[in-house]
Amino acid sequence: MAGRLLGYLFVCDPPQQTIDELGDALLASRSAITGAVKLLESYRMARRTRVAGERMDRVSLDPVSQQPQNFNSAIHTEHAALFREGLALLADAPPERRAPLEEMVALAEFLGERLPALLDEWHTYRDELRASGKLPTPGG
Numbered sequence: 398m399a400g401r402l403l404g405y406l407f408v409c410d411p412p413q414q415t416i417d418e419l420g421d422a423l424l425a426s427r428s429a430i431t432g433a434v435k436l437l438e439s440y441r442m443a444r445r446t447r448v449a450g451e452r453m454d455r456v457s458l459d460p461v462s463q464q465p466q467n468f469n470s471a472i473h474t475e476h477a478a479l480f481r482e483g484l485a486l487l488a489d490a491p492p493e494r495r496a497p498l499e500e501m502v503a504l505a506e507f508l509g510e511r512l513p514a515l516l517d518e519w520h521t522y523r524d525e526l527r528a529s530g531k532l533p534t535p536g537g
Contacts, residue, residue, distance in 0.1 A: 398425060399433040403442060406458045413446065413455035441466065468516040470509040477505035 401423050406412070409422065419430045434456050437443035442462040445454040480502040487495050526532040 398423075398429050399436045401425075402430065402433040403437060406443060406456070413457040415453050415455055417453075419456060465516055465519055468512045470512045473505045473509035473512065477502050477509065480505060 402419065405419065405423055406414075414422070416427055416430050416434070419425075419434075420427055423430065425433075434443055434445065438445070438459075440462075441459050443456055444459040445456055447454050480498050483498045484495060484502065487498065523532065527534050
């Protein structure tokens with residue numbers, strides 16, 4: 398349901414919809430829509446707003462959702478530390494028991510190292526697309 402809702406929010410007109418409007422468009426119950434909205438809000442992909450004088454929320458895409466997210470290398474550094482703690486608990490375990498955590502440490506360290514560079518690469522690429530006119534400039 399969250400995927401359907403997100404897809405619809407990208408194309409609906411007007412871009413702000415009530416829960417009832419979303420339910421009608423997606424042939425879904427209010428509770429299904431509300432649950433999907435809550436999930437998308439937690440990922441900062443959707444937001445609710447209320448027009449002064451109205452008693453109902455309107456749901457739309459959160460502008461933050463169009464910015465790269467989850468590129469914070471500190472999160473992966475923290476994950477690597479947690480996985481290392483798990484490895485310490487398995488210090489005497491056989492290698493096959495330790496292998497999944499060792500791989501998770503390696504992945505977390507890899508992501509922690511690569512994500513900042515990847516984000517920089519994205520910004521450069523996006524800026525080139527904007528300069529060439531292939532992507533619109535925000536607010537312009």
